[in-house]
Amino acid sequence: MTGVSGTALGWALTAIVGVLTAHTWLNATRGLRRPPPGTAGTDEPVAVLLPVRDEATRVGPCLRSLLAQRGVPGLEIVVLDDGSTDGTAEVVRAVAAGDPRVRLLDGAPLPPGWLGKPYACQQLADRAGSAATVLVFVDADVTLGPYAVAAAVTTLRSASAVLLSPYPRILADSPGERLVQPLLQWLWLTFLPLPAMERSPRPSLAAAGGQFLVLDRAGYRRAGGHAAVRDRVLEDIELARAVKRSGGRIALADGSRLADCRMYGSWSELRDGYGKSLWAAFGPPAGATAVVLLLLLLYALPPLLAVGAALAGAPAAALAGLLGYLLGVTGRLVSARATGGRGWPDALTHPLSVAVLGWLTIRSYHLRRRGRLTWRGRRVR
Structure with missing residues (x-):
């Protein structure tokens, strides 16, 4: 497909990718809220809720960053140990060192119909101090800056929102992480109209990252809390x-x-983490197939078309494919710049990143169909 048909396809794909990249830029520059990183404080009583399960190697830096928060005089920190077997609770006690702001709870046995993360979060919300008007859920792999909680609460109120998701900077060190992790921000910046998402009452138009979630407590209760999402793998969304x-x-x-957040410390952790959740992110298999094929068509095919057309002596088709590839790379660079990610040269591998995401998606559906999904030693049903 390197003649007239290849040229037409190449320019059609380039036009679509160009529109999507322009949308990424608009979201990044005009649609994405940016909390103040400075010294603004809040007088509201805030409960920071930290669920942990076998996080002995991660919880220390997270808890120390919570204890170092400024601008939140009414801060309490509630940690729930969800059946850890690696000494997580001992690490929490050592870091807290008797600080009265910290309470460590033992998680109750998982009841029927619940997944582990939602149940841990619900227990935390139920046990937060009655004075707290804002609940901040934080994962153990997150390290916060000194004014992070204050700035996030300020942004929640300025947005007149019940739920704010201030997406942390995703750290990616290994080659596998650098291939896949940047797609988390790129996907919603590219395909989700952020201003419309805020204005629209449609539940389907929603996104959130559970690593760092800020909620008005009264609104959280009206929504049913985590009990409303007790059996959902993607409980944040x-x-x-x-x-x-x-x-x-x-x-x-x-x-x-x-x-900052480093979600996975190795390729095997990343693979299993995405295996647990991708089937839930894309819905029924037919819809997931359509999404994967569309992403491959838009972002993996153009560089292949460019190389094939160049070798076949079809310069117009090669130019179209090259431009489509470069526009896709530009979208990745815009996303990285907007969210503190690694841009150059990682963005050059964008077609491969999309292909790996497609493979992870297929694997996730395969494991689910065979009933082999697990996470943190529990079956995912």
């Missing part, structure tokens, strides 16, 4: 949808100047 169903507003923000 489903909680955002529950907030919308209850009449609340949600918002996304760039939290890259507030917090």
Whole structure:
């Protein structure tokens, strides 16, 4: 396909990718909220809720960053140990060192119909001090800057939102992480119209990252809390949808100047983490197939077309494919710049990143169909 048909296809793909890259830029420059990283404080009582399960190697830096928060005089930190077997609770006690702001709870046995993360979060919300008007859920792999909580609460209130997701800067060190992890921000910056998401009451138009979530407590209760998403693998997105169903507003923000997060420490962790959740992210298999094929068509095919056309002596088709590839790379660079990620030269591998995401998606559906999904030693049903 390197003649007239290849040229037409190449320019058609280039036009679509160009529009999507322009949308990425608009989201990054005009649609994405940016919390103030400075010294602004809040007088509201805030409960930071930290669920942990076998996080002995990660919880220390996270908890120390929480204890170092400034601008939140009414701060309490509640940690729930969800059946850890690696000494996580001992690490929490050592880091807290008797600080009265920290409470360590033992998680209750998992009841039928619940997944582990939602149940841990619900227990934390139920046990937070009655004075707290804002609940901040933080994962153990997140390290916050000194004014992160204060800035996030300020942004929640300025957005008139019930739920704010200040997406942390995603750290990616290994080659596998650098291939896949940048797609987390790129996908919603490219395909989700952020201003419309905030204004629209439609639950389907929602996004959130559970690593760092800030919620108005009264609105959280109106939405049903984590009990409303008790059996959902992607409890963060489903909680955002529950907030919308209850009449609340949600918002996304760039939290890259507030917090860092390294979600996975190895390729096997990343593979298993995506295996657990991708089937839930893309819906029924037919829809997931359509999404994967579309992404491959738009972002993996253009460089192949460019090389094939160049070898076949079809310069017009080669130019179209090359331009489509470069526009895709530009979208990745815009996303990285907007969210504190690694841009150059990683963005050059964008077609391979999309292809790996497609493979991870197929693997996730395969494991689910065979009933072999597990996470943190528990079956994912």
